[in-house]
Amino acid sequence: MPVKFLSHRGVCSAFLAAGKMWMTPKRSKMEFEETRGFRPEWTQRYLVVEPPEGEGALCLVCAHLVVSTCERDVRRHYEAEHQYYQRYVEEGERAALVERLRQGDLPEIIPPTPEERAARAGLGIARLLALKGRGWGEGDFVYQLTEVVLKDVLPDHVGVLGGIDLSPDTIRQRVLNINENLRSQLFNRAKDFKAYSLALDDQAFVAYENYLLVFVRGVDQDLEVQEELLTIINLTHHFSVGALMAAILEALQTAGLSLQRMVGLTTTHTLRMIGENSGLVSYMREKAVSPNCWNVIHYSGFLHLELLSSYDVDVSQVINTVSEWILLIKTRGIRRPEFQALLTSSESEHGERVNGRCLNNWLRRGKTLKLLFSLRKEIEAFLASVGATTAHFSDQQWLCDFGFLVDIMDHLRELSELLRFNRVFAATAFDHICNFEVKLNLLQRHIEEKNLTHFAALREVVDELKQHVKDDEKILDPNRYKAVISRLQKDFDRHFKDLKFIKKDLELFANPFNFKPEYAPISVRVELTKLQASSELWEEYRNKDLGQFYAGLSAESYPIIKGVACKVASLFDSSEICEKAFSYLIRNQHTLSQPLTDEHLHALFRIATTEIEPHWDALLRVRNDPNP
Secondary structure, eight states, X not given: OOOOOOOHHHHHHHHHXXXXXXXXXXXXXXXXXXXXXXXXXXXXXXXXEOOSSSSSEEETTTOOEEOOOOHHHHHHHHHHHOGGGGGOOSHHHHHHHHHHHHTTOOOOOOOOOHHHHHHHHHHHHHHHHHHTTOOTTHHHHHHHHHHHHHHHHOGGGGGGGXXXXXXXXXXXXXXXXXHHHHXXXXXXXXXXXXEEEEEEESSSOTTTOOEXXXXXEEEOTTOOXXXXXXEXXXXXXXXXXXXXXXXXXXXXXXXXXXXXXXXXXXXXXXXXXXXXXXXXXXXXXXXXXXXXXXXXXXXXXXXXXXXXXXXXXOTTOHHHHHHHHHHHHHHHSTTOGGGHHHHHXXXXXXXXXXXXXXXXXHHTXXXXXXXXXXXXXXXXXXXXXXXXXXXXXXXXXXXXXXXXXXXXXXXXXXHHHHTTOOSSXXXXXXXXXXXXXXHHXXXXXXXXXXXXXXXXXXXXXXXXXXXXXXXXXXXXXHHHHHHHHHHHHHHHHHHTHHHHHTHHHHHHHHOTTTSOGGGSOHHHHHHHHHHHTOHHHHHHHHXXXXXXXXXXXXXXXXXXXXXXXXXXXXSOOOSHHHHHHHXXXXXXXXXXTSOOOHHHHHHHHHHHXXXXXXXXXXXXXXXXXXXX
């Protein structure tokens, strides 16, 4: 049966017809449990009970009263004070433990045996090797290093190494075990997500181009945000959009996440993602078009922002020329002192070995281009000394294009750095984008007037050329760069237009006390008026950050506003987790280019990007399995 795709334009039309705001969604409101109250499942999960009097949660282990009834605070107390009891993981064991604690019978805390300590050390080393992108075989090298240190410093303790197995097969299996433990924890937390968004990155694998990284960002009813790697999909095995969609749906189903809770999609700008009639986004939005789903917000500019825009502003293919210079410097100018800062920066990004596409992506970053621009005289002299062409340095137009590219990419770098800050919520990120669009308007006016105040590199080139060219008017063609900035403006408008559709939701979320009720839909006016009239909530808003404020907001009294807050909080507000994965690949591309199964690749990237701490006691339980 042929797959029917809904064009991006058609999706947007349907979206607009359904209403631009989440305050008037297809689903009337988000379902919340009774908020700010004790929940029975906490008893087995965190070993707490509801106190006889007052609010909060009473710890069965230490009798400490956790005053807050926010799950985040209850969990933090448990993880900080009673992590030992995490070894009771089976449901029957957990229930028996709770019953003993209710009767005041505290199980004796048994210190770990030497074998358990050795296994714990082996797991820690395996995790560290994965974090650093080292090969499985380097466990033996770590063993030898530790042995040398102990022989000289603590000779009486050399024997403890005998119980630590760091063989390649053991390290490989332990990495898989850690991944499974982290994955299980993510799935347990995903059950509590009230809303979530996905980030789809098919450009992270710059060396291979055959994997899709799928990240999930979810929020629970306490507005606690969780960003994690959901899955990695091999694009070689899932070439068609239909197969890719099936793989994503399978990953969501495995994690217990339904499309009804999906709020947003952020992607790269490739045709595979945003093709008008056959892109994955169109397919996913069509799947999410039902009375029980929310309008899915899509934006494609957060991931690899500088890569997105640099192709449009590089009018003379400057990057390709400069990358040839870098390769020549790395082979024939490596000992030249003037290039040491540049080479050090290159190696810190991607090591000594680098393929062409990795190099090009590194060069598209603003700081790198600025450094190269500052070395252009030294590079010209070097090229002449090795017999390479220096024609570009006498090409007036090319030099102007080089300076213009440096300036625009530096402005994009500033925006990209602002968008890398996590936990600021999409409302703040949207403000940064809107401010940059205003900045683009200013840059366009300035370039039209030949005002180079905000084009430092281009101004430097023009000043140098004026010393050799009599007709100043022929040096700079403002229309050439005005057209480039115009294309950039259209790109931003296209990639972030869905965020503009929910502009009022974002404004309400960021400034609920300054949002005028008459501008809000009728359905939310009563709630908004009541909220703004509350002096107690105003004090909370002033003294807490947004996440804490909305976490304490009653879902019973303010269901629509709380629902908007959950959905806004679930949108990806930065590219931080994608940058983690991208940096991990770039730093360790030599190791990752070795034969690895998809399962092992998935494990390495989960360990490298997660914020979840492994449950070591649970991992120790599998140490006696046939595969350690």
